[in-house]
Amino acid sequence: MHAMSFVSSRVQKVLLCALIAGGASMAADAQSVSNNGTGTNNGYYYSLYSSGGSATMTFPQASSYAGNYAITWSGVSDVVGGKGWSTGGNMSVGYNVGSASGYNTISVYGWTTNPLVEYYITEFGSLYTGNATYKGSVTSDGHTYSTYEHQQVNQPSIIGTATFEQYLDAWGGASIGSNGTVTTGNHFSHWKSLGMNMGSFNYMILATEAYNGASGQVNATVW
Amino acid sequence: MKKPLLLMAIVMVTSLTSFTQIARASASDVPANFVWVKGGTFKNTTSNYYGKGVVISDFYIGKYDVTQKEWLDVMGSNPSKFKGDSLPVEMVSWYDSIEYCNKRSIKEGLKPYYNINKDEQDPNNQPDPRFGYLDHMRWTVTINPGANGYRLPTEAEWEYAAGGGQSSQSYTYSGSNDIDDVAWYWRNSGDESLSGAWSWPPIEQNHDQPKPVGSKKPNELGLYDMSGNIREWCWDWNGELQANVTNPQGSPSGYGRVWKGGGWMGADFSAASAFRGSLAANGAGPDQGFRVVLNRR
Numbered sequence: 001m002h003a004m005s006f007v008s009s010r011v012q013k014v015l016l017c018a019l020i021a022g023g024a025s026m027a028a029d030a031q032s033v034s035n036n037g038t039g040t041n042n043g044y045y046y047s048l049y050s051s052g053g054s055a056t057m058t059f060p061q062a063s064s065y066a067g068n069y070a071i072t073w074s075g076v077s078d079v080v081g082g083k084g085w086s087t088g089g090n091m092s093v094g095y096n097v098g099s100a101s102g103y104n105t106i107s108v109y110g111w112t113t114n115p116l117v118e119y120y121i122t123e124f125g126s127l128y129t130g131n132a133t134y135k136g137s138v139t140s141d142g143h144t145y146s147t148y149e150h151q152q153v154n155q156p157s158i159i160g161t162a163t164f165e166q167y168l169d170a171w172g173g174a175s176i177g178s179n180g181t182v183t184t185g186n187h188f189s190h191w192k193s194l195g196m197n198m199g200s201f202n203y204m205i206l207a208t209e210a211y212n213g214a215s216g217q218v219n220a221t222v223w
Numbered sequence: 224m225k226k227p228l229l230l231m232a233i234v235m236v237t238s239l240t241s242f243t244q245i246a247r248a249s250a251s252d253v254p255a256n257f258v259w260v261k262g263g264t265f266k267n268t269t270s271n272y273y274g275k276g277v278v279i280s281d282f283y284i285g286k287y288d289v290t291q292k293e294w295l296d297v298m299g300s301n302p303s304k305f306k307g308d309s310l311p312v313e314m315v316s317w318y319d320s321i322e323y324c325n326k327r328s329i330k331e332g333l334k335p336y337y338n339i340n341k342d343e344q345d346p347n348n349q350p351d352p353r354f355g356y357l358d359h360m361r362w363t364v365t366i367n368p369g370a371n372g373y374r375l376p377t378e379a380e381w382e383y384a385a386g387g388g389q390s391s392q393s394y395t396y397s398g399s400n401d402i403d404d405v406a407w408y409w410r411n412s413g414d415e416s417l418s419g420a421w422s423w424p425p426i427e428q429n430h431d432q433p434k435p436v437g438s439k440k441p442n443e444l445g446l447y448d449m450s451g452n453i454r455e456w457c458w459d460w461n462g463e464l465q466a467n468v469t470n471p472q473g474s475p476s477g478y479g480r481v482w483k484g485g486g487w488m489g490a491d492f493s494a495a496s497a498f499r500g501s502l503a504a505n506g507a508g509p510d511q512g513f514r515v516v517l518n519r520r
Contacts (some may be wrong), residue, residue: 156423160489161508203420
């Protein structure tokens with residue numbers, strides 16, 4: 001996100017979007033988040049970030065499915081939102097995107113430190129990889145991802161200005177309405193085999209992103 | 224009766240005079256805007272050096288980060304992205320910081336602490352194992368240990384001072400366990416308070432930026448902004464920490480120079496006194512600055 005060439009820089013936003021709490025208009029019961037907000041809902045970390053237009057995040061079925069969330073957006077320059085974990089790691093990330101339209105990507109996204117790494121595992125859509133280096137492929141959870149690596153020099157990061165790498169496993173072929181799984185350990189092991197080492201995990205989230213004046217919606221559940 | 228009273232008065236005046244002289248001498252020893260740091264072993268239990276047999280000698284350290292006004296007075300131009308006299312200078316590389324130290328020393332009649340050779344590449348400047356040579360300058364910089372000029376703190380000196388020295392309360396951040404008391408970092412450095420997980424776009428949109436030096440609470444030694452605001456260059460190469468040594472100077476070689484304290488852009492953990500960061504010596508960013516140190520005179 002930082003002027004990153006690798007994956008859309010917006011994705012970063014997404015993620016985790018740390019929302020501007022002060023500017024966030026979030027209901028006291030955390031059942032509706034307008035434009036920007038972050039927090040915990042039914043045990044999951046959630047985040048919504050948007051610029052331009054409008055975006056609203058709700059948790060319509062979270063009482064039954066704790067990881068459920070829905071986002072609607074209109075005329076946004078960028079919107080990124082989703083649910084996940086404050087600390088990522090080797091786990092089986094289950095998801096079901098019940099409906100989605102007008103989005104650009106839906107990815108598992110996170111950071112590690114020591115070494116500092118920003119990573120993406122893209123399940124829907126595609127990220128820009130024009131300046132990234134193709135490293136090979138990996139098969140996980142029944143499909144094949146293309147692996148890219150990109151170096152960021154003196155760019156903003158979770159520890160401030162830093163030189164670090166971005167890792168991307170790109171697939172993008174997931175289906176609406178079907179359960180999906182991301183066995184993150186397969187990706188991390190694959191990256192390690194390529195010399196793309198990971199560090200200590202910070203947050204990890206299934207992030208939906210849309211931009212360029214888009215209007216649309218997503219209703220998804222993670223577990 | 225008068226003689227004893229007169230004698231007592233003389234003794235009292237003499238004692239007061241002596242005390243005043245001592246106090247004046249002590250105060251005048253400490254340069255303006257510096258703090259005297261009494262040496263010793265590490266008392267802060269969160270420090271990487273705690274219980275490692277490392278001893279630090281007395282030194283003086285800047286009460287504040289080097290400001291843009293201080294930088295301009297010495298260097299003549301201001302590289303900072305966010306402008307303001309009382310803001311810390313940023314966008315300065317490690318080499319820039321070294322040059323500032325020597326130029327300020329010369330300007331104030333002190334002996335420069337560093338020998339800077341821009342023509343010979345330093346063989347101790349190693350390629351980053353992940354990225355190769357990020358530093359294409361690789362100046363050879365050595366020290367004059369006995370010089371009285373300005374210099375960067377070593378990593379150990381920085382951590383000792385940030386941790387409160389002999390007055391340490393073993394805080395995680397420099398001066399508190401509550402980061403908001405003492406540090407400007409990504410959550411509190413912009414228009415609104417940010418929450419959730421770190422993400423650059425909201426930070427940028429929130430106009431996060433450095434703050435005037437000394438605008439948070441000081442630590443146990445009276446030092447400001449050791450945690451947060453801008454990250455501070457140290458002398459050391461990034462490398463293994465040393466143990467059982469007095470005044471460690473860090474690894475003899477490396478691929479980056481150590482920074483400490485975290486800055487306005489980073490997450491809370493990077494502002495902890497014990498957090499170790501590094502950046503290529505020619506690297507710079509709007510959250511990267513420094514403070515200076517003087518040997519005890």
